[in-house]
Amino acid sequence: MDSYKVKKVLNNNVLIATHSSLQEVVLIGKGIGFGKKLGEEISPEKAEKIFVLKNQKEQEQYKMLISQVDEDFIEVMNDVILHIKNRVQGQLNEHIHIALTDHLSFAIKRMEQGLDLSNPFLIETKTLYPTEYEIAEEVVHILHTKIGVMLPEGEIGFIALHIHSAISNRTISEVNQHSQLIAKIIALIEKSLDVSLDRDSINFLRLIRHLRYTIERVKSGEIIEEPESLKKVLKQEYPLCYNLSWKVIKVMQQALKVKVYDAEAVYLTMHLQRIVTKNK
16 A cells, blocks of 8 residues: 655644545554654554545644644544444544544533533433444543543533434534424423423334434435325324424424425324323
């Protein structure tokens, strides 16, 4: 494999290099940048991690981040991201190197200053992304072992969102928007039905998952078949749930700025009716 040429040493463990076919890459490895000069050749075996930040803006963000974050922490984050990659057994969007490093360094600083790290969407995140949540718990454990910081439970939810963002190739703001939208819908359902949903129940889990897949279908433009006969029955038999499902769809349409098809109201009505029956 072709060797790399040093372009800029960011610190002892991180440098930017050029490569004939990959162009600019980031090389991470213990002591990889120590004493290196501009233009010096370096073999890929020396790097524990090689990633390409194709986007010029992202390269600049990463360079700035490296200058602001402790060198040892960058090394720990390399272990963290490697662990995430091994656990998901697939490609991660390289932006996680910037987004998660930036998020966690800031979270640790706030925690050390005694500031609260609450997460109002924790339950929704845990229910929506159970695998990512489990990996996020492992990340918190790695950080505790390596740097002695024990992040609170709310932080597990934020890390899980970053992991999901990297797996799904969605921006963190889009992933966040979906979690917040689902939390808003759950609040609307509870208020309209005058119930308090049991967050550990199978019906809550099914509802949350259904809302997630509805949002994903709407975003991708997928149309599901409308069962016309079922629609008539549900509208007649369960008017409260049917009307509420339309309120939910209006909230979705406003948030996502995309049309939600009528068939979604039918399936949502069935989920809502299950909740009403369970809470009687």
